[in-house]
Amino acid sequence: MIRVVLVDDHPVVRDGLAGQIASQDDLTVAGEAGGGHEALALVERLRPDLVVTDLRMRTGDGVELIEALRRRVPAVAVLVLTTYGTEADLLPALEAGATSILLKDASRQELFHAVRMTSRGETVLSPAVAELLVRRYRTDGQADGVSLSPRELEILGLVADGTANREIGRTLHISETTVKTHLVRVYAKLEVSDRAAAVASAYRRGLLRLRS
Known part of the structure; x- marks a missing residue:
């Protein structure tokens, strides 16, 4: 069973994600948090396999959470699930140590695949994110x-x-x-x-x- 902690400051979004994850026999939601500080304490206590987090939150920056997780709970994989696909949002997340990045327009099957792969330490990137990285590389x-x-x-x-x-x-x-x-x-x-x-x-x- 893959144990997931969800981090998003919108309860409706968390409820939707929790419902989707619970529909899979091998996935379970171990806990939920509305921001970075709450999430870090929860992850340190629960030690899940995976954290699924937004980047922009009213109660704590997602990049700061990723950095803290890498320092304090390095074994936990991090899947960023965000609406914002800009270089300014995504590159800092990768540099902070995010394992995977998925945009919120992903299908349920893409989400399930990303959760499973990321929990094993594999990197999954939305096509738009991969394209952004390629453009950045070409620009150089x-x-x-x-x-x-x-x-x-x-x-x-x-x-x-x-x-x-x-x-x-x-x-x-x-x-x-x-x-x-x-x-x-x-x-x-x-x-x-x-x-x-x-x-x-x-x-x-x-x-x-x-x-x-």
Whole structure:
């Protein structure tokens, strides 16, 4: 059972999300909070698998909550569910350590998929979010030819071997959050939104080679 804490300052939104999540046999809502301070205390007490949080709230900023969770409850994955798809909103969330980002116009099936994948430490990005990251990368003038750094190739090679983010971190002696940050950059460079597509694209481009 995947235990979820919902964080949103609109009770009607929380009720709707709670109802959708409760409709799935493998998902349950462990708790709800209307803002960052309340949410942090709740997560520290309940230790859920996943926090689903908005970014803009009257009672606490979502990015500040993500930063606090990364410091104090680093094992808990964070799925951002937001209406705001601007670079100014999303990039700080990723930099703070958000595992996944989904926009609120996502379908129920997309939400369920994101909850399940994110709870396992996988990164899921809405197509609009992935497109934003690609545009940002292109704006930097680096995307004429895709080039991954040695560390990014190292991580992607381990992903191709089926290694989970946490184990990649242990193998490379870096934090799981750092692994996720590298993968987000890889997704942007390869113009994909998940691990499987990244590996497939890397093989297709010759960045990774099949090993005997």
